[in-house]
Structure formats: C-alpha cells, structure tokens
Amino acid sequence: xxxxxxxxxxxxxEIEKVAEVAGYxxxxxxxxxxxxxxxxxxxxxxxxxxxxxxxISEKIALDVELPxxxxxxxxxxxxNKRMRDLARFPMDNGSVIRICDDCKSYEIITDKPVxxxxxITAHLSVHNHFVGKGSDYKxxxxxxxxxxxxMSHNPAFLKKDVLTRLLWSMIPETKAFCPRGLGIxxxxxxxxxxxxxxxxEELDDYDVVMWEKHGVLAVGDDILEAFDQVxxxxxxxxxxxxxxxxxxxxTGMTDEAMQEMSIVFNLPK
Ligand code: 13P
Ligand code: ZN
Numbered sequence: 001x002x003x004x005x006x007x008x009x010x011x012x013x014e015i016e017k018v019a020e021v022a023g024y025x026x027x028x029x030x031x032x033x034x035x036x037x038x039x040x041x042x043x044x045x046x047x048x049x050x051x052x053x054x055x056i057s058e059k060i061a062l063d064v065e066l067p068x069x070x071x072x073x074x075x076x077x078x079x080n081k082r083m084r085d086l087a088r089f090p091m092d093n094g095s096v097i098r099i100c101d102d103c104k105s106y107e108i109i110t111d112k113p114v115x116x117x118x119x120i121t122a123h124l125s126v127h128n129h130f131v132g133k134g135s136d137y138k139x140x141x142x143x144x145x146x147x148x149x150x151m152s153h154n155p156a157f158l159k160k161d162v163l164t165r166l167l168w169s170m171i172p173e174t175k176a177f178c179p180r181g182l183g184i185x186x187x188x189x190x191x192x193x194x195x196x197x198x199x200x201e202e203l204d205d206y207d208v209v210m211w212e213k214h215g216v217l218a219v220g221d222d223i224l225e226a227f228d229q230v231x232x233x234x235x236x237x238x239x240x241x242x243x244x245x246x247x248x249x250x251t252g253m254t255d256e257a258m259q260e261m262s263i264v265f266n267l268p269k
Contacts, residue, residue, distance in 0.1 A: 003111045004096060010045040014222070015075055015090050021227045022077075023087035025143050028234075031083035036143040036215065037117035038086075038223055041127050042096070043072040044138075050096070055107035062104055063121045063193050068131040069099040073109070076116035076123070099124070117142075122196035126219060129200050139223040144215040145230055147237035148182075152212045158184050163210070167236035169252030172261055174236040178229045179267040182216075183209035190214060208233060 005012045018038050025031040050073065074097050077086055081093035095114040097106045108114070117123065123140045130137040157163045164181030168174050183202030188195035188211070199217055202209045208218040208229050216233075220226035243250035253261075261267065 001111075003091060004050065005091060007049040008045065008047055010047075011042050011050070011075070011096075014040050014042055014045065015094075017223050018075060018077075018094070019087050019090045021141070021223045022083040022090075024227060024231075026082075026084040026087060028145070028231075030143045030145045030215075032144065034080045034082055036083055036141070037077045037079075037119050037123065038094075038142075039074050039076045039117070039120075039123040039127065039140050040223055041072060041131070041138040042075055046073045050109065053109050055098070055109055057108035057113050057115075059100055059105040059107055060115070062106065062124065064104075064125055064128075064196065066099060066103050066124055066128040068128045069124060070101055070103050072099045072127070072131070073097070074099075074116075074124070074127070076120065078114035079116060079118045081114065118191040119195075121191065121193055122199055122217065125196040125200055126203060126217070129203065130219070136221050137219045139220050139226045141218045141220075141223060141226040141230065142211075142215055143218075143230060145234045145237075147234055147241055148210060148216055148230075149213065150241075151237055152184075152210050152214075158186070158212060160184065165258075166240065166252065167233055168258060170236040170239040170250065172253065172257075174232050175258060175261050175267060176265050177232045178208060179265075179269065180206045181208075181269065182206060182233055185209050185211050187212040187214070 025036055076097055077094045086093040091111040096109045098109050099106050119142055126140050151157050183206035185198045199209055208216055210216050216230055218226040218230050240250055
C-alpha cells in the first residue's frame with residue numbers, strides 16, 4: 001500500500017515536524033501515557049492523490065458545526081495514542097481526516113482508521129476560527145507541562161495576566177518569544193464544547209492558553225512554533241520555581257525593563 005508519506009513530500013514534511021515535537025513532549029515529561037494532542041491543517045498541501053483517496057471510515061459526527069472547514073484536511077494524533085509512539089510511527093498513531101461537506105462530521109482518509117483525539121472539538125473549533133479570520137495559523141498543540149499546570153493550582157495566578165507578567169519577568173526572552181502571553185481558561189471537562197468555546201474567546205488575545213489544572217493549548221504557523229511558545233513559558237516557570245526552591249521570591253525584571261523590551265523588540269503588549 002502506498003502511504004501519504006510516499007506520495008506527498010509537502011505533507012511528509014509537516015508530519016515529520018509533528019513526530020519531532022511529539023518526541024520533545026515525551027522527553028520533557030509533558031506527555032504521560034496518551035497525554036496531549038496535535039492537529040495540523042494540511043488543506044493547502046492536499047494534492048490530487050490525497051483528494052482522490054476514498055474514506056476508510058464511516059462519517060463520524062462532530063459536536064460542533066465548522067462552517068469554514070468544509071472539505072478541509074487535517075493530520076490528527078489518535079485518541080489514546082502515546083506521544084512517544086507518534087514520534088516514531090506517526091501514521092500508526094495518527095491519521096489524516098477530511099471534514100465532510102455538511103461541516104458537522106468528518107471521515108478518516110489515510111493511512112489507517114485511527115480515530116482522532118478526544119480533544120477534536122477544541123482543535124477543530126480553533127482551526128475553524130483561524131481560517132474564518134484569514135489567519136496563517138495551521139497547528140494546534142495541547143500538552144501537560146508540569147510546572148505550568150502546577151502554577152494553575154494557585155488561584156492568585158489565575159487572575160487576568162498575573163501569570164503572564166510573572167513569567168515574562170523571569171527572563172527577557174519569554175516576552176520576546178511569547179509576546180501575547182498566557183490566557184487563562186477556568187477548569188472545564190476535557191473534550192467538552194465548553195472547553196472549546198472558552199479557548200476560542202481567549203485565542204483572540206493570546207497564542208497560548210492555560211486549561212486550569214489540566215494543560216495548555218498553543219497555536220502557531222507550524223507545530224514547532226506552537227511548541228516553542230510553550231517551551232519558553234515553561235522555562236520561565238522553572239526559573240521561578242528554582243528561585244522559590246532556593247528560599248527566596250525572585251525579584252523579576254522591573255516594569256521599566258519589560259517596557260524597554262516591548263519597544264526594542266516591537267512587541268504588541
Ligand atoms: P487523547 O489521547 O484523546 O488525545 O487525549 C489526551 C488528552 O490530553 C486529553 O486532554
Ligand atoms: Zn489533556
């Protein structure tokens with residue numbers, strides 16, 4: 001059987017990036033068991049070979065209608081699949097789906113009938129939102145970074161932009177490379193429409209949002225860019241925790257130093 005990796009070099013490149021990031025998530029300890037999920041919008045890369053493939057599943061109903069995703073193609077991590085396995089065997093632990101013309105269901109196209117992540121509602125709602133806005137964002141990452149999730153157990157950190165300011169002030173690069181900061185989503189049941197809807201609201205202002213006591217969701221032009229933003233935020237969290245473990249409250253960069261960063265690096269906030 002020919003696989004999508006053999007027939008489409010452009011899609012192969014994106015799936016290889018997914019595999020690379022899946023490996024990082026596992027080695028960082030952010031991906032216990034099947035923890036976390038990745039989807040990438042590959043519609044612009046879909047060639048005739050992909051478009052002529054017959055579905056290998058029934059139509060599977062979605063919980064939401066996605067008017068901007070009619071006929072769109074996505075690579076999705078499979079539900080219950082491990083990041084460490086996705087890293088080595090992406091087409092055994094993920095699949096390419098196509099959104100049906102009713103915009104309320106999808107079919108699995110290739111290579112194997114691996115059912116997409118249980119967070120598909122949030123992922124596809126986010127993609128639908130960005131396509132509707134004409135955004136270049138193509139990748140959505142959900143992962144369980146230890147330090148950031150730990151910090152979300154402190155109610156003081158959940159007030160608007162408290163955590164963003166704290167993390168930005170730990171090391172200048174955080175603001176430079178995660179310039180829109182970290183949005184906060186109060187706890188919602190995983191996989192729910194409510195979690196998807198509240199993520200959408202925050203993603204107009206932030207590229208990374210915290211799902212309280214669960215994990216983060218990040219977006220980017222590609223999956224490496226989404227990963228990098230979570231990585232820089234987590235580094236800042238680790239610096240904060242290292243200082244606390246040495247027995248002192250870190251001073252953080254001054255307001256003047258942070259303002260200077262915004263001017264010199266031409267940052268939005
Ligand atoms: P899936 O295995 O269904 O992707 O779920 C993992 C997860 O992190 C749910 O929030
Ligand atoms: Zn999760």
